[in-house]
Amino acid sequence: MRSMKLLCFVASTVLATVSGAAQTPNIMHAQEIEVQHHPTPEEIRDRLNYPQFQKDAKDLEVLVTVLAVSSYANECVTPSDRSPEVSRFNLSP
Numbered sequence: 001m002r003s004m005k006l007l008c009f010v011a012s013t014v015l016a017t018v019s020g021a022a023q024t025p026n027i028m029h030a031q032e033i034e035v036q037h038h039p040t041p042e043e044i045r046d047r048l049n050y051p052q053f054q055k056d057a058k059d060l061e062v063l064v065t066v067l068a069v070s071s072y073a074n075e076c077v078t079p080s081d082r083s084p085e086v087s088r089f090n091l092s093p
Contacts, residue, residue, distance in 0.1 A: 039047070047053060
């Protein structure tokens with residue numbers, strides 16, 4: 001019983017020493033800490049004024065309009081009224 005207590009004490013001491021040594025920072029070889037970059041208001045404004053963003057926004061607007069018109073047209077026209085050229089495109093969602 002006494003040897004078991006001594007063994008547990010020695011094992012816990014060794015583990016505490018090893019884990020403590022592993023957490024000691026090495027000042028000579030410090031690692032860079034990476035943090036998430038939060039854009040500043042100026043960066044957000046610059047990104048929104050970027051010509052590619054403006055072009056993408058216009059393209060998205062056109063795409064939404066086309067989808068809305070095609071959805072409306074698909075609801076208003078029966079399958080028998082469609083021409084063969086139109087019926088080969090599946091416009092249903």
